[in-house]
Amino acid sequence: MRKGNLMSVRDDIKVLDATIRDGGLCNNFEFSDEFVYELYKTNIKAGVDYMEFGYKASLSMFNEADYGKWKFCKEEDIRAIVGENNSDMKIAVMADVGRCDFKTDFLPKSESVIDMVRVACYIHQIPAALEMIEHFHALGYETSCNIMAISQVPTDQVVQALETLNESSVDVIYLVDSFGSLYPENAGDFARLYYEIAEKAGKKVGFHAHNNQNLAFANTIETLSYGFSFLDVTVQGMGRGAGNCSSELLIGFLKNPKYNIYPILVFIEKYMAPLKAAGVKWGYDLQYMFTGLMNRHPREAIAFSANDRGDYANFYKELLDHD
Amino acid sequence: MRKGNLMSVRDDIKVLDATIRDGGLCNNFEFSDEFVYELYKTNIKAGVDYMEFGYKASLSMFNEADYGKWKFCKEEDIRAIVGENNSDMKIAVMADVGRCDFKTDFLPKSESVIDMVRVACYIHQIPAALEMIEHFHALGYETSCNIMAISQVPTDQVVQALETLNESSVDVIYLVDSFGSLYPENAGDFARLYYEIAEKAGKKVGFHAHNNQNLAFANTIETLSYGFSFLDVTVQGMGRGAGNCSSELLIGFLKNPKYNIYPILVFIEKYMAPLKAAGVKWGYDLQYMFTGLMNRHPREAIAFSANDRGDYANFYKELLDHD
Numbered sequence: 348m349r350k351g352n353l354m355s356v357r358d359d360i361k362v363l364d365a366t367i368r369d370g371g372l373c374n375n376f377e378f379s380d381e382f383v384y385e386l387y388k389t390n391i392k393a394g395v396d397y398m399e400f401g402y403k404a405s406l407s408m409f410n411e412a413d414y415g416k417w418k419f420c421k422e423e424d425i426r427a428i429v430g431e432n433n434s435d436m437k438i439a440v441m442a443d444v445g446r447c448d449f450k451t452d453f454l455p456k457s458e459s460v461i462d463m464v465r466v467a468c469y470i471h472q473i474p475a476a477l478e479m480i481e482h483f484h485a486l487g488y489e490t491s492c493n494i495m496a497i498s499q500v501p502t503d504q505v506v507q508a509l510e511t512l513n514e515s516s517v518d519v520i521y522l523v524d525s526f527g528s529l530y531p532e533n534a535g536d537f538a539r540l541y542y543e544i545a546e547k548a549g550k551k552v553g554f555h556a557h558n559n560q561n562l563a564f565a566n567t568i569e570t571l572s573y574g575f576s577f578l579d580v581t582v583q584g585m586g587r588g589a590g591n592c593s594s595e596l597l598i599g600f601l602k603n604p605k606y607n608i609y610p611i612l613v614f615i616e617k618y619m620a621p622l623k624a625a626g627v628k629w630g631y632d633l634q635y636m637f638t639g640l641m642n643r644h645p646r647e648a649i650a651f652s653a654n655d656r657g658d659y660a661n662f663y664k665e666l667l668d669h670d
Numbered sequence: 671m672r673k674g675n676l677m678s679v680r681d682d683i684k685v686l687d688a689t690i691r692d693g694g695l696c697n698n699f700e701f702s703d704e705f706v707y708e709l710y711k712t713n714i715k716a717g718v719d720y721m722e723f724g725y726k727a728s729l730s731m732f733n734e735a736d737y738g739k740w741k742f743c744k745e746e747d748i749r750a751i752v753g754e755n756n757s758d759m760k761i762a763v764m765a766d767v768g769r770c771d772f773k774t775d776f777l778p779k780s781e782s783v784i785d786m787v788r789v790a791c792y793i794h795q796i797p798a799a800l801e802m803i804e805h806f807h808a809l810g811y812e813t814s815c816n817i818m819a820i821s822q823v824p825t826d827q828v829v830q831a832l833e834t835l836n837e838s839s840v841d842v843i844y845l846v847d848s849f850g851s852l853y854p855e856n857a858g859d860f861a862r863l864y865y866e867i868a869e870k871a872g873k874k875v876g877f878h879a880h881n882n883q884n885l886a887f888a889n890t891i892e893t894l895s896y897g898f899s900f901l902d903v904t905v906q907g908m909g910r911g912a913g914n915c916s917s918e919l920l921i922g923f924l925k926n927p928k929y930n931i932y933p934i935l936v937f938i939e940k941y942m943a944p945l946k947a948a949g950v951k952w953g954y955d956l957q958y959m960f961t962g963l964m965n966r967h968p969r970e971a972i973a974f975s976a977n978d979r980g981d982y983a984n985f986y987k988e989l990l991d992h993d
Contacts, residue, residue, distance in 0.1 A: 353855055530923070531854055531888055532676055532895065560919060561881075565854055565888030572855065595956065596883060599963045600853070612956065612983040620980060631954075633918065633935065640922045657943060660935040 348539065349572045356603045359576040361396040363553070364594060367417050368399040368441050369579075369586035373629045374622070376401060376415030382618050383417070384428050386582070391434045392610035393598055397463060397577075399439040400425050405448045426460055437462035441493075442483075444468040444475045449482055456487030463489040465521070470500045473508050477515050484516035491519035491577070493555060497537065498528045498642050509541060513548035519577050520545050520552050524566060527559025527589055527639035534566040538573035546574070553577025556592045558584055559639025561631050563592040568600060582611060583619045585627075588645035588652075589635035628652050633659045637666055671862065672895045679926045682899040684719040686876070687917060690740050691722040691764050692902075692909030696952045697945070699724060699738030705941050706740070707751050709905070714757045715933035716921055720786060720900075722762040723748050728771045749783055760785035760812075767791040767798045772805055779810030786812040788844070793823045796831050800838050807839035814842035814900070816878060820860065821851045821965050832864060836871035842900050843868050843875050847889060850882025850912055850962035857889035861896035869897070876900025879915045881907055882962025884954050886915040891923060905934060906942050908950075911968035911975075912958035951975050956982045960989055 351357050367376070367383060383400075390398045401417030409418065416424045420440045432438055438461050442449055453464070464483040468476040473494070480490045492512055497505065512520050522537050529537070534554070541552045554570040556563035556579065567578055580597045584590035595615070598608045634648035634656075643666075651662050674680050689709060690701060706723070713721045724740030732741065739747045743763045755761055761784050765772055776787070787806040791799040796817070803813045815835055820828065835843050845860050852860070857877070864875045877893040879886035879902065890901055903920045907913035918938070921931045957971035957979075966989075974985050 349855075353853060530676060530891060532672075532891075558884075560922075561884055561887050561916075564884050568853060568855075593884075596959065599883075599959065609983060609986065612986055615956065616980065616982050633938065636919065636922065657939065659939050660932065663932065663935055 350574045363397040365399045366581040372587040374627045376417040389610045389614040394606040397437045439463040441465045444472040465491045467493045493521035495523045496525040509544040523555045527557035528642035531569040534569045538570040542574040555579040558589040559635040564596040567592040590629040673897045686720040688722045689904040695910040697950045699740040712933045712937040717929040720760045762786040764788045767795040788814045790816045816844035818846045819848040832867040846878045850880035851965035854892040857892045861893040865897040878902040881912040882958040887919040890915040913952040
């Protein structure tokens with residue numbers, strides 16, 4: 348059932364760096380232009396296949412002044428970093444169902460430097476996601492559908508969603524472990540289910556991990572082994588709460604010589620260490636482990652961190668109280 | 671091939687807390703008596719099956735004044751903590767081949783509060799380990815053989831070692847990922863090999879993880895799923911270099927209601943946070959990831975940490991230079 352072994356070069360694999368997008372949830376998307384530009388160059392040198400620049404959030408729903416620019420990913424802001432993007436790396440943005448003015452805020456692909464639009468939705472939003480996917484596809488973009496919080500969805504609904512997506516124009520279907528609650532055995536089960544269904548329609552499958560139980564990397568390589576090709580990473584795992592699968596762990600693991608860990612190490616030293624020193628918080632800690640273990644949204648754990656609490660035992664009891 | 675599923679209660683499982691022993695490598699075994707006593711009580715409340723108190727190191731090879739007492743685990747020092755150990759939890763100590771005066775330093779089991787002696791060796795020391803195992807067995811102790819650095823051993827030698835151990839009095843055979851270089855696929859392969867051979871002689875199998883690539887927990891539950899029953903943990907993963915599988919992650923995962931995560935959280939808050947604040951270092955970081963990735967001893971990475979270096983990229987290059 349596994350595709351290849353630990354020595355295989357899997358040419359189908361695409362590494363997608365989501366540092367600005369998922370990491371932006373840790374610092375209100377307030378990255379310096381230098382940071383984003385250096386990350387862009389780093390990713391190219393490291394062999395990363397896609398770089399996600401942020402969200403295309405609705406300017407009517409969100410006040411532009413309240414966020415860094417990568418919450419909105421205006422064409423001119425991306426171009427200020429990448430120019431015409433004369434590289435082999437593709438540019439992605441994320442569009443949330445219900446929080447994106449998708450009909451007005453996207454240029455035709457021929458006029459945009461963006462290559463892929465990733466549509467993020469919950470299971471009940473699949474029909475709305477499909478409308479967006481067909482719109483983006485008609486504009487000429489590659490698309491993915493990132494179904495979030497899948498660990499709370501009954502399997503029959505997952506199957507229905509996958510079969511519905513098979514009939515759409517979507518290119519990539521993502522398994523998203525929003526709560527970091529999957530164990531490798533679960534991730535493997537999901538991976539086989541997703542791959543088996545998606546393969547029938549020639550869709551690619553991808554995985555987006557969260558590190559609540561220190562399993563983001565383990566789950567990522569588990570799904571990879573069962574045919575997943577789109578693999579999300581962030582530098583040093585920077586992402587909401589416990590963060591994501593680290594770029595350096597996955598790039599270190601991959602056997603394709605096109606991938607190169609060294610530029611990422613240089614970037615970490617120069618640009619990530621100051622972020623951490625400045626107090627931007629993310630990464631595995633007990634509060635996130637609890638919400639992962641309980642298969643629930645990390646919002647209380649994020650608040651625990653934001654309030655600099657260290658009373659883990661009390662917090663654990665609070666979480667039990669809520670249910 | 672997997673034994674049970676994610677809902678199973680596996681009554682064969684034994685959780686072994688190695689915090690004082692492996693964590694002692696981070697602080698020269700200088701734990702306060704209060705720390706050790708509270709950990710002892712915590713482990714009992716948490717349902718931990720074995721607690722390892724440290725090494726029985728040779729008093730002729732090591733100067734007693736240079737180390738905390740848990741490097742030597744004298745009978746009176748253990749008894750000062752546990753009394754007669756009137757609990758369901760067993761007491762273990764580790765004896766290193768070549769660094770232990772095993773013929774003189776162990777009482778008969780009937781006079782000792784120690785239940786299990788874990789013999790740690792490299793593959794070429796198996797004959798020496800066997801001599802020790804038979805000695806400890808004759809004294810009345812449970813024994814394990816912990817073959818270290820297994821990721822650098824050709825498979826035919828692993829098989830020979832396991833078959834030799836099958837003919838001994840050893841109770842438990844441990845797979846030890848000393849360098850944190852195993853991926854879950856490797857760990858699974860090893861687990862099936864160990865289990866299949868050991869089962870023929872009615873031996874139990876165990877796993878000791880290191881967290882260099884953030885896979886200690888993932889590898890532990892992977893080996894568990896293939897029949898491993900002795901599972902080593904340390905509180906907050908405290909152990910040499912990148913540390914081990916965290917007690918709280920494994921206890922959180924296990925479905926047997928005898929295990930209880932809450933006492934561990936209380937202990938972490940009260941006793942582990944001050945250790946970290948005092949500058950005791952362990953846990954996942956890039957320097958350990960590199961040595962794990964390269965399947966080599968973490969000594970240079972430990973020195974990198976001890977020297978408070980942050981030049982990850984240079985260090986990575988230095989490691990490449992060495993080979």
